[in-house]
Amino acid sequence: MTSPLISFRHATKRFDNDRVTAVDDVSLDVAAGEFLAVVGGSGSGKTTLLRLANRLIVPDGGEVHVAAKNISNVDPIALRRSIGYVVQSGGLFPHMTIADNIGITPRLMGIPAGEIAARVDELLDLVQLDRTAHRDRYPHELSGGQRQRVGVARALAAKPEIVLMDEPFGALDPLTRDALGDEYQALHRTLKLTTIMITHDMTEAILLADRIAVMKSGRLIAAGTPAELSASKDAYVNELLGTPRRQAERLKHLIAGDGA
Ligand SMILES: Nc1ncnc2c1ncn2[C@@H]1O[C@H](COP(=O)(O)OP(=O)(O)OP(=O)(O)O)[C@@H](O)[C@H]1O
Numbered sequence: 001m002t003s004p005l006i007s008f009r010h011a012t013k014r015f016d017n018d019r020v021t022a023v024d025d026v027s028l029d030v031a032a033g034e035f036l037a038v039v040g041g042s043g044s045g046k047t048t049l050l051r052l053a054n055r056l057i058v059p060d061g062g063e064v065h066v067a068a069k070n071i072s073n074v075d076p077i078a079l080r081r082s083i084g085y086v087v088q089s090g091g092l093f094p095h096m097t098i099a100d101n102i103g104i105t106p107r108l109m110g111i112p113a114g115e116i117a118a119r120v121d122e123l124l125d126l127v128q129l130d131r132t133a134h135r136d137r138y139p140h141e142l143s144g145g146q147r148q149r150v151g152v153a154r155a156l157a158a159k160p161e162i163v164l165m166d167e168p169f170g171a172l173d174p175l176t177r178d179a180l181g182d183e184y185q186a187l188h189r190t191l192k193l194t195t196i197m198i199t200h201d202m203t204e205a206i207l208l209a210d211r212i213a214v215m216k217s218g219r220l221i222a223a224g225t226p227a228e229l230s231a232s233k234d235a236y237v238n239e240l241l242g243t244p245r246r247q248a249e250r251l252k253h254l255i256a257g258d259g260a
Pocket of ligand 1: 046
């Protein structure tokens, strides 16, 4: 087997003078080209795990390797520029235009302005935003869904191999969320990205990801394809995986009006 692109090796992170173990001895490999969803309750350590991968958080124990290198030996700025990061709110700079927001990393990397402008237009096309209508607008002039599209474009601006997403579509209405999830999945495939996406939505995880990692109280309690997880003996994993099915059943009855 080829070596994984991202490898958490007994990664541990504590906060509050060791009173909270946010990530507890997590070992997990993510292969190049894989789409991994991370699910789990609030406070289970998902965001901490994600941020360990781009060195926004440094582990207290264990190691994180990216592209076969222990990232504690890699320049954090260079590492972060090579890994796209999308957060729930979009994380756009409010005083900067959409074009400047998307082009910020290439600009910091010293890429010439003409090249950046062309790249911004290419990225606007990629995330299906009209170039002329959006390039010079400010984030507050966009809808939530459009802002998230810009967030994805910005994450892709420096042509990363890896994209980390923290509840990227969580604040959107269900239709926009569905559409953006599908569009991102297509981008993930065509650009041959490796994606780790945190989501609270098990349906989204099953629909989008190749594999799902389940976190609970800082520990990784299961990781596998939806089919593998559905065979799990763990009660929590079963409950999580059963949620979409239970909801679908309830909806079917409610819509049919049979009162179940
Ligand atoms: N900077 C910090 N300082 C102190 N405690 C922290 C810090 N960051 C996270 N924690 C704690 O670590 C635990 C895991 O937090 P984390 O944000 O990783 O969980 P999460 O699964 O992403 O939660 P959510 O789904 O609510 O975003 C929580 O108990 C949280 O309070």
